[in-house]
Amino acid sequence: MAAMNDLMRIVRINENIKTVVTQARRINLLALNAILLSRRAGKLALGFGVISDELRTFSKDLTTTMRVLMTLSYGSVAIVSQFQRYSHVNYILQTTEKASHHQLVRQRLAFSNKKLAELETGLNKVYQDLARYIDDAETAGRFGSVIARSLKIEATYGGGFHQILAQIATEFSYYIDSIPGILQQIQGYLKRNSLR
Amino acid sequence: MKRAFTIYQNGEHIWRVIARDPERPDFLIDTNEYLISYKEKSILTDPGGIEIFPSVFAAISAAANPENISALFASHQDPDIISSLSLWLEFNPDLPCYVPWLWAGFIPHFGGNKNTFIPIPDEGMPINLNGLELRAIPAHYLHSSGNLNLYDATAKILFSGDIGAALLPADDTQMFVQDFDKVIKHAEGFHRRWMGSEPAKRDWCERVSKLDIDMMCPQHGAIFQGADVQRFIHWFDELKIGVMKKG
């Protein structure tokens, strides 16, 4: 397999973001479930109810962050594929320049280099934004883990609802625990990203 | 920018159209690309021109993982069909590309090496997409002298390439044909002038009218559905082609 190219790298970032978005959606559904359930459990699971409200806020925030990340990553796929197109032109111009030294070719090459530099600047900005929102998501993820632990503890006080609450708590930690690894992968791709 | 829309889905069997781009500059003819997916693997039909590669690629990435594209399918040799080839190959150098055998020596001018191309014989052939059988069927001289359609018998969808193409006005962004008579007006000039062979057209109409087709998906314009498919075949059969307008 050839060395990973820029387009492949941004595709991997994009796919990872999509995975986290899917997890965020599941967490959202689960949070809704938890709230409904703790309402039914009433006095038996007061603690669970309080935490599941937090859970709901958390998953809303996570969804918002992920939505921004989706938009950013969509934008960067577009920029990198533009970049690819211009690099291609550049390559052809460079080869031509070597063979002909024609002034017009040199001019075109200068123009194309300028275009590439512009795209690179734009992309770096998007990558910085991406890195920042990934940081946000990581912080949110840590907060999520805390909630997950509290949920597990509270579930034990759920009386007759104990079993189902414990199940929700387990499922929630399962989703939340899958997130940090994916986010770290994205950070890794972002760090290695330099267009030339 | 372009966007991907799902036009057919049955479990893991999906057809998506990368539909026309409302922001496209008007000197470029607008194109539809189709991403056929089966159990995670996909074939991209007529990937398009080099100019629109960024917007096609971004639109696909938003909907599916472009790493799962296992092959490209080029119905013929035109630049709006396959001039983006070199950029697709930069993304994935091992990507194979199905082409009509007639153009197997010409399309490499857009990129690729000796392992890139899978030539399809004149009579067409089955194409295996991760266990789903698609069929490349002949549509020669319509308009290109080496030209293929791609038929999915399971989804009952025919990718018809330039056949059925309508050059719709920029503000007409309908994805499916809503008013047959209106759309066909924008298809008539194109079919008369571009399509070159009366016997080839007869033969195509004869064969395709016998296929079970719910959707006929052209590379330009809107998608024909239901009764409009047979209506189109009938219209095309009657149309006098290979003629130039005088004056």
Ligand SMILES: [Fe+2]
């Ligand atoms: Fe064509």
Ligand SMILES: [Fe+2]
């Ligand atoms: Fe075309």
